[in-house]
Each structure stands twice: as C-alpha cells, then as structure tokens.
Amino acid sequence: MASLSFQQKSASRNSPEWFEKLLMDGARYVSTPEVRQAAERLAAQGIISLEEREYVLCANARDTEDFRFVRNRDCRGRIYIEDGFDLFGDDYLCPDCGRRIFPAKKTRYRELHVRILQQGVRSYIESVLTQGGLSWKEMAPWLYRVDVGHDEVWLCVVDFCESSQHMTREWALANRNRTLWLVVHPRGKRERFLQEEWISRVSLGELFDGREDLMALLETQARCEAPSLVGSPSLPIYNRNGRHPSSEIRKSAQPKRLFVVQITDGIVLVNGHSVIPKQAVTGYPIFQILLKHYLQDMIESLPSGTYAPLSTKDICGEIYNLTGKEFNDEDAVRKTINRIQNNIETVIKRETGDPIDRCDVIETLRWKGAGEGDHGYRLNPSSVAIRPFISSNTKT
C-alpha cells in the first residue's frame, strides 16, 4: 500500500509538492527558504496572498534562560509577535497554558500564512487558456466551455463551482465525459472526488509546477471515448466540504516479525525489498555463506537455539571455498556484516514500517571475549523464513 503522506520517499524539500501544499486556504507553514520560494512564485501570480508572522514557542528548550520557568514543558503554545506590544512587558500570554511570556529573550520563528485568492486562480486559468490559443466561455461561475479544435471540452474548477447541476455524474456522462475537473485544494484530488477512473482530474499545483499541461489534458479529453459499464447510481462528482463518500480509507496493518529472505541473480531480498544490491562484491557471498549454513542446520533438524554461528575467521575460509580467492581481512567481514544489518533495518523500516531490530535477519551472537561459548553471525532462526524467488512474470 502506498504511503499517503510520503508518496515519494526521501523527497527533497525543494520538491514541487510545495506548490500543492501551499494551495490550502488558511494553511500555515514554517517559513523555510524552500517554502518561501514556492510561496512567492504563487503569490507573484496572484493565486495566493501571504502573511509572514513571527512567533515564539512557550516551551522551547532552546530558550535556555526561559525554559527553567516553564511549568508545562510539553506546552505547544505559539505566541505571535504583534506590532506595538511590549516585548519585555506583560503584553504576551501563552494561549495554551496562560503563562506570561517575554518574547524578547526567546528564539523566534517565522511562519507563512496562506490565503487563496479566487480572483488570482481565475486569472491564472484564463491566462493559460488564452496563451494556449483556445477560445473559451464561462457558462456558469467556474465552469468553462473550451473549444479544442472542432470539439467542446468542459473545464470545471470544483472548489468554487456552485453549479450543482453540472457537478454530477449524470451530467458528466451525458456530455460523453468531455469534462476536465480542476481542483485547487491539495487534499481534493485524493479525498474529495468520486472515486471512478473515468473522471479526469488535475490539481492546480500539478499545472503550476509543470507536472501536467492543461492544453494537453484538454486535447486528450476532447478525444476521449464515453465510458462504458459505469452503472447508474446518482452521485456527486466532488464533495467540496469533505471526504467523498466513495474515497478509500486505509485499512489497518497487522503487526508481524517474520522476514522472508529470497535470493535472485546476485540480489538479496527481505520481505520483497532489495537489501543487498547486485554490486555488493563482499556482501553477497557472505550472505550466501550464512544462508547455506542456515539451510544445513535446518536439514539436520537442529533446534533453533543451536543453529551454529560463524566467526569472522570461518567466514573468511568459506569465502575462499566459494570464490577461490584468498580472503583474510576479518575486519572487512565484520564491517560488511554491520553494514548489511544496518541496511536491512533501514530498508524494512523505511519501506514497510514493520518493526525490526538490526539482529532480526543476521543475528550477532556474543562478542569475542565477552563471555564463554560461541560468538559470530548466523541468520536468525526465530525470525527468518527462506523462500525461493518467484518472478512476477512466472505463470502459475
């Protein structure tokens, strides 16, 4: 299931997604250079108005002089700096806990407050249509009829359109789906539309940052076929005030701590995610060796607690057996295994969110000199399951 809040993992903070996020009326964001840059571009087009305000936090450990006086150290209150108020006087109180605040000695932060300007949105859309050389007419407030070649396409801005007769499934079908639905609110596209694939929707953020092209979308819409087999319930296309009844609410995941290990073509996968890439010259043979010993112990039906760990020296010997090359660098083996353990933990946490400790796949048993008995590495018999790799192309 795709993550909703982070569709693109590790997305840079310079990502064009900021345009989208900023198109929420009333939204407030901490003013970083990236946010500011994106906001100023939108403001320059007249689409949004910006108010930049300074604030201090009631409980902020960075305020080294003030924090000792904070009774509720979890207080999340923000105190906005107002013109004409005395920064050293009694003018400021925390809105959450009521504590007297002296902002002069506190760390200040900047926040951008966004307001959507409907007139700016209108001008932007109309200018894009005009620049594209299309003729258009506003048939109802925020509902445009656009001439694309010999065809007519409708463009509806769903956030502001009041014409409920046009914003229905029946009307869209009666017009052979020649309508492009444009949404301003960043949550609108995902949560507020009727969830049917034939409905063509685009967000203003996508148009603004260039991910989508309005002209191309209108042309595509002009050529599109009327949808078939769509049933006939009467449903609104868009729910301006909240989540559309048909939009998906995610189901809860079940906890588990079982890691399925697969090997294919020089790559090791854990729960379907690559943890040792093809180019890992040392990592892959080490994993193969650990896997081989794990399988041997399994064939011998040993109790899971007695699966033998391999020392770094054993692993060096096995690498020689496997590759025919002399390998005596025990430190390199140890470092490689550490790296693999960290990588497995990071990949599983990041990609699946499942709980995992670094020893859940490759287990480290008692360090040398830290006690009696075995020490070394093995695949963890209590949490690892081995499965052959099955290509998604394989027919069953």
Place this chain on the structure above:
Amino acid sequence: MRNTFNESMRKVGAPLANFWENDLELGLEDMLHKSKTNGYMAEWIGNLNGRRAEILCQSLGLNTGKSLQARRESLGGCNGTLTPYYLVSCFGRNQSHAAIGELAQRQLPQELVQSCLVNDEKFDVTALLFALYHKRPDLLRDVFYLSKIHRKGFARMEMVTQARKPSERSFHDFLLSEDVQSALSNADQTLGDGHTSEFRDVIELNDKILVFIRRAERPEHIVHENRIIHGHHPEWIILDFEAGAKRVNIASNSMVESLEIANRLAGGYFGKDVEYRNEFQVTYARQLERLLERLKANQDEKLTLVELACANTPLNGAPKFKIYNERFIGLGVSHFESAVGGLLDHLNHIESIKVLFAGKRVSVIFAHEEKQAEDEFTVRYSDHRLNVFQRQEFEHYMRQEYGIPILSTEKRFKKQS
C-alpha cells in the same frame, strides 16, 4: 528550637536537625510546631493503620498484644521516641512510591516487604519508610534521591567528542576522587553566576552511575518571623551516566548549567574537553503511519489513543484542531476522517498525540529535526509522566512492537552566544 530538637534526638539516638533539614530538605519548624499542639500526636497515633503500628512497635521494641488498639496505646506512651517516625511520615508525603518500593525490595527482608503490600501493585509506603528508617536512617537519603529520578524527565545526550577511556581508573572511581571538586569548580567558573555546585552523592544502580548535584538556581525569598529572607531556589541536577560516560541523561530545571557540569565532569575523567549533544534517532514515516493506524483501530493492547492535535486540518480555513477525551478517541478520529478528511495520514501536520499507558497520559511528538529527510522523524515523549520502570517498559514496548526508538522531549542546549 534547633538546640532543643537536637538534644531530644540525641536522647533517642536519631539523626540531628541537619540531616532532616539539609539532607532531606524537610522544613522542621512547622512540623514540630504542629506536633506540639495538644492532642496532635495522639491523633497521629490514632490514625496509624495496623501495618504501620506493627512496624513501629517492632522498631521501638514494644512488646504488645496483637490488637491494633493495644499497639496504639503502647505507642502513645513513648512520645519522644516517636518524633523521628512522625518526621519520617511527613517526609514520605512527597516521595515517589516507586522509589520507596524499589529501595525497600533491595534493603528489607522479603516477608516484611510482602506484609506491606496493600494490593498487587501498591505498597503502604509509610510502613516501608518506618522499616527503612529503623534499618538505617540514611536510607531515607537514598529515597530522597531516587524519588527525583522517578519524577523528572531526562534529556538523552551522547558524547560527540572522540575520547579514549582512561585505563587507570573507572568513571565511578573518578567520581569518588578529589578531582570531581576541581571539575565542578571549573564548571562554576565558566558559568560565572557566583553559585557553587555541591556534589551531594553518587549512586551506582543497574549499570548506571547517578550523580546528584545541588546548586542555587534563581533568586527567591521567604518570610520568616515577619522578616524577608533572601536566598536562592535550590536546583537538583541529576546526571545519569551510561557506557563509561559516553552517554549521559540529564534531569534538571536549568538548561545551560547542567550541561556544562556534565561536560566538565566527563572532561575531568577523559582528560580533555568533551561535549555532549542531544541524541537523535530516526523513525520513518511508514513506521509512524503503522503506529497511528493501529492506535486508531484500538488494536494496540497497551496504548490507547486519547488525544490528537493537528495543524492545517481539512476543515475550511485549515484551523488547528484537537480531539481529546479521557478515553479512546479512535472512533471520533475515524468519523472525522470519513466525514471531512484525513488526519493521521498527514504526519507533518500532527503536532502531538497523547496515549494512555499504565493509566497515565503520555504526550508523543513526531519531531522533524534539521538535516532529516522528509520521511524521517525523531519520536519523543514526555517521560516525566512515567516512573523509571514504566519508562523502560514504554520504550521497550515501542521498540519491540513498532521498531520505534523513542526519546524524551527533554533536551539541553548550550548558551547561545
């Protein structure tokens, strides 16, 4: 007053005023004044329950019958020897039950501890304090110190300076040496506020070394016999060193002072200037989404979602929004999400949540630290709401169940120049 009190304490072999006032920070004057009011001690004895009366009688060597009435009567006859026990009961009012229970289990016979159980979880702490005092009065000092670690949040710090562990002595040995005083003097000199740090004690507990330092914090005044006496509010700085001082957990009211002292103590040990910084641990967005999904569906056996505070909500105008209740709010959150729009799937907009754990409301925040990628967070919680055992359980549970390393909301920073 002090002389008379000391005289009477000497007679019964009890600690003198300095122990009560300075070591235990107990205001003697008011308590003694009350105890001398007519009938006050008789009433106090009359309110003793069976356990307390029994332990008192055993401690004072009173051979009485088994009835509570007989015990109370014989206790009524030994007013002078009861005074320290009365003070012990007053002292116990502000101490952590967890600390008293833990120390009693380590110091007292199991049968005695078991006899002080009120139910499966709770002890009669006053009875335990009587027994601890009887065994060794200075155990009360340990209770006093340990209570502090159960009630304060600890900033988790790690050493960022590369330093090799001295081979000639351990950190614990260093703390018991004279060198500690010079390290503290250096810290006081650097802080330059004219206050002196008083090294009170060092306790080794579960592979940790707890250092207790008392220091004047901020100016304060009190009224005494119609006169104002000016002084300073005392602050307790607790440094909980781990891993041979490579890590330290700091509990204090002040920010700069406690960090400076920790740096100087460790510097004295390693023989070079060292620096501790706030610890960060990465948790990925997917892990938090999974946690929140389970909390919302009430699928977690130990945690109950009881509060959610969000910014930039899907309501018109994107106002801030808080849902809270004394019980589970997941149904309300689901209703809001189905009617208006998503809340829990927009992690950047969640300001904080509160979960019920061990009957206490614990705040959890998903902090976005500098240099962390968009899907990386540091999860912090208000550890001062839980006692030390509950904290360990909570942290272990979060790591085990969700793979989430969770840190305290407490942080320490150096003074900004």
